[in-house]
Amino acid sequence: MNPGCDHPLPLGEGRGEGRHGVTVLLLALLTLSACGPTQSAPFAPSTRENPVVGGTSAPDDEAVVALLARRARCTGEPLTLLCTGALIAPDVVLTAAHCLDIFGTEGAYEIFLGARLLPEPEPRGHFARVARAVKHPDYDRASHTFDAALLRLARPLDAPPLPLPEPGWGELETGREARVVGFGDTKDASTPSGERRQGTLRVTSVDPGAFHAGPSPAMSCVGDSGGPVLVRGSDGREVLVGITASGDVACRRDAFNVRVDALLESFIAPFLAERLPPTGPVLALETLCTAACTRDDECPSGLACVPVTEGGPGRCLQPALQEGDYGALCTEDAHCEAGSVCARLEPEGEDACRCFTPCGQSQPPAPEEAGGCTGAPGPGALAWLVWAVWLSRRGGAGACAGHRCG
Template sequence: MFLALWTLSACAPAPSTPLPSTTRTDTVVSGTEAREDAAVVALLARRARCTGEPLTLLCTGSLIAPDVVLTAAHCLEIFGTDGAYEVFLGARLLPEPEPEGRFMRVARAVRHPGYDRTTHAWDAALLRLSKPVDVSPLPLPEPGKTSLEPGQAARVVGFGDTKDASTPAGQRRQGSLVLTEVEAAAFRAGPSPAMSCVGDSGGPVLVRGVEGREVLVGVTASGDVACRTEAFNVRVDALLEDFIHPFLAEPAEPRGPVLPLESLCTAACTSDAQCPAGLACESVAEGGEARCLQPALQEGDYGAVCAEDAQCGAGSVCARLEPEGEDACRCFTPCAQTPPAPLPEEASGCAGTPGTGPWVWGVSAWALLCATRSRRGGPSGGAGALSRRGGARACAGRRGG
C-alpha cells in the first residue's frame, strides 16, 4: 500500500531494462476489503481527456473535513503543489473501465513546510477539494489525549500493493499493524499480520480511543522495500496546531466575474478567481499575458458539451473540465496551432510523449515513462519534478515510501 506513487516514482537516466508498457496498482499486504471506509480516498493525476486516458493512481488520502484531504507530502513530488489532481471516493478504482465510486477535483494543495524528502520527517500534505462531499470525515485526535505506545494495535487502510498477483488491483483494503517505536512527531509499526506497501502513502493509520471509536493518528509515509517489517508514519497530533487547524480555518476564496469558456484565447486574466472552475490563471510566455487554462494543456477555448472527440470539429478534442458531471467534458480548441518545442536530448533519459494534435495533453503519460517503482531502502521511490507546460521538463530521483 505504501508510496501511492506506485509506478510514478523517480526518473532514472537510461534504465537498463525496458519499462513496462502498462501501468498497475495493487492493494494492502495481507489485508482485507475496506468497503466501509468511505473517508479513505485515492489521489490521482487529473485527467485531461474525456476518452482514452488511463487512471493514474498516485496515493491514498484521508478525508478530515467535507472538503479537505490529508495525504503525504511526497505524493505531490511529480506534479508539485500546483499540479492537477483529483480524488476518487469509492471502494474500487481499478481495474477499469468501471470504477465503483466518484471523482472530485482538487482545487488547492499544500505541503508541510518542514517536509524533508530524505528522512520523510513531516511528510504530510493537505488538499482542498473543489466542493464539499457528503462523506463523514475521519475523527482527528484531540490534543493531549492521544496515547501512543509500543505494542499498541492499529489499523491501516489504503489502495496499495498486496504482493499477491491474484488480488484485484486498485481496491481499498485494510489490515492490522502493531506500533513498535513512538517518537514526538512520528511512529513506526510492524505487521500484525498486515503491512502497508506501495500505493498506501498518505493513507490513514487508526487506533481506538478511550471512547472506543477509531481516531486518525498517523499518515503512512514510508517503509522497508519488501513491505514486510516496518512502516514509518507521521503523527497527526503533531500536525494539528501549526498545519491542519490553520488550513481548516482558511476562508473560502472569493470569486468575482468569471471569464466565459469560449473566449479564453482572447481574454487575459489576473487571478485564478477570474477563471472558470478547474482552470488556473497562468502566463505561458515570459512577460506575456496570463490566460485561464488547465495545467495539463496549453491555452485554448472550450465549446459545446461532448462525450468523445468525434463530436468536436477539426483541430479540437473532447477535454475534461471537471472529473465528472453532465457538463464536465467540452470541445477544446487550442489557441495556437503550432506544435510545442521538442524536449532537449539531455533530459535525464526521460522521453517526452507526443500529444494528440498540436498541443500538449499533460505529463501523466510522460511521467509513466520515467517511473521506477520502489520504496525506502531500494531505488529512489519519490518523484521527479515536471513543468506544468509542454516545454522543458526535468525529473529528479527521490526516496519515498
C-alpha cells in the same frame, strides 16, 4: 499496502528499503514513446495498481480516498493513481507531502471516493477536483519528517470525516495494534488492483513526530502513502493517529508513519479554519484564446493561469493541453469538430466535458510546430512530465529520498 510518492501502496506483509515512488513514475514516463498527441500508457501493475499487503477489502471506510493525477480527456485516458488520503473535513483531505513531489502543489489533482477504483473503465465511486494543495512547511524529503499535505476540494464530499485525536482520546504507545487503510500495492498478482483495503499493524516505536509499525500481519506498501493509520481510543472509537509516509521497499518489516497530533495545532487547525475568498467573475470558456489572466481564480472550472512565454501574459489552461477555447458539451472526441478533442473540465457531471480547440488552429499542430510534448492537444504522460519539469523550475517538484515512498 505500501506508502510511496507517486504510486499506490498495498497493505501487505512487509516492506523493503530504498526509493520507490517518484523515481518509478518518472522512469515510467521517460520510457514512453516520443513526444506527440498520444494518450498516456498505464503504469505497470507492480507499481501502480495493487492494494495493501496481506489486507482485506475495506468497503465501509468511506473517508479513505485515492489521490489521482487529474484527467484532461473525457475518453481513453487511463487513471493514474498516486497515493491514498484521509478525509478530515467534508472538503479537506490529509495525505503525504511526497505524494505531491512530482507535480508540485500547483499540479492538477483529483480524488476518488469509493471502494474500487480499478480495474477500469467503471470505477465504483465518485471523483472530485482538488482546488488547492499545501505541503507542511517543515517537510523534509530525505527523512520524511512532517511528510504531510492538505488538499482543499472544489466541492465537499458526502462522507463522514475521520475523527482527529483530541485531548483525552488515549495514548499512542509501543505494542498497540493499529489499522492501516489504502489503495496501494498488495504484492499479490491474484488480488484485484485499485481496491481500498485494510490491514493490521503493530506499533514498534514512538517518537514525538512519528512512529514505526511492523506487520501484524498486514503492511502498508507503495500507493498507501498518505492513507490513515487508525487506533481505538479510550471510548472505543477509532482515531486518526497517523498517515503512512514510508517504509522498507519490500513492504515486509517496517512502516514509518507521521503522527497526526504533531500536525494539529500548527498545520491542520489553521487550514481547517481558513475562510475561502469570495469567488469573482471568471473568464468565459469561449474567450480563453484572447483573454489574459493573472490568477488561477480568474479561470473557469479550475483551469490554471499559466504564463505561456517568459514575461508574457497568462492563459487559462490545463497542464496537459496547450492554450485553447472550450465550446459545446461532448462525451467523446467524435462529437467535436476536426482539430478539437473532448476535454475534461471537472472530474464528473453533465457539464464536465467540452470540445477543446487549440488557439488559432483548425487542425492539430505537427509536433515541430507545437514546440514538443506540450504542443499537441493529447494530454499524454509526457505532457505531464513537461508540466512537472516546469513546476520543478518554480521550486514545486522534487524526488523522494530515503526509504520506500508512494
